[in-house]
Amino acid sequence: MVRLVKGGPRVPARIFRCCCCTIAGGEFNDPHDWSAETCDRSGVLSAEVAGKQVDLDRVWFYGTVIDEPEYRYQMAHLDWSRKTGANVPEASPERAVRLDRSAPLF
Secondary structure, three states, rough: EEEEOOOEEEEEEEEEEEOOOOOOOOOOEEEEOOOOOOOOOOOEEEEEOOOEHHHHHHHOEEEOOOHHHHHHHHHHHHHHHHHHHOHHHHHOOOOOOHHHHHHOOO
């Protein structure tokens, strides 16, 4: 989990290996997530924040570690908040949260 801006909500991020290899003797080098069982080359480390490709240092040095089920849940919550236009900070993660301008909780 990382913040896109100071005071903004935390959004899901991931570091993963991306590989372009010939899988099982295939002729095409399609990018895919790296796997030790199927890849014939070592993968390159890549990073994503909220589903968008970013520089690896952005996540490596400033991120908080979460496990894969939590990452999937957070991505689903982010997608839901964007699709529904819900009044939650995660709907606009690139803006800082201003509590003095937000609607009251109750």
